[in-house]
Amino acid sequence: MLVLTTPSIQGKKINEYYGLVTGESLLGANVYKDMFSGVRDVVGGRTSAYEEELKKAREVALESMKEKAADKGANAVIGVRLAYHNLGGTMGNTIMVTVFGTAVSYEE
Template identity: 80%
Template sequence: MLVLTTPNIEGKKIVQYFGLVTGESLLGANVYKDLFSGVRDVVGGRTSTYELEIKKARDLALGSMNEKADSRGANAVIGVRIKYHNLGGTMGNTIMVTVTGTAVKYEE
């Protein structure tokens, strides 16, 4: 599945639009507890373990979006946006990753 942040595919003709597709993933509060209660893996001021968890959550959200696009017959998703939301409140320090885009079919 071709995934782009641009609204078109340079050099390709989009032949069909399937509409909005989304994907979501939650990164639970236990990640924070695990990261900050024991030994930290900090390199240059960055917590690499936390970055890996964020990447996993993003990949899950993108995978979910791609599955939805594929099920509609799309071979690309354009105009993709990735957002991170701190749910806080009753959800603790849960972070939700959301991805949105437009599923399309282009001539290969």
């Protein structure tokens, strides 16, 4: 599945637009506790364990979006955007990763 941030596929003809597809993933508050209660894995002021958890959450959201696109018959998602939201409040320090774009089929 081709995933692009651009609104078109250079050199390719889009045959059909299937509409919006999304993917979401939550990074729970317990991740913060787990990372900072034990040994801190900090390199150059960055917490690599936290970055790895964000990467996993982003990959889950992307895979979810791609599955939804494939279910519609698409072979690409264009105009993809990614956002991180701190849900705070009653959700603690939960972070939601959201990804969305337009599912399309194009001539390969």
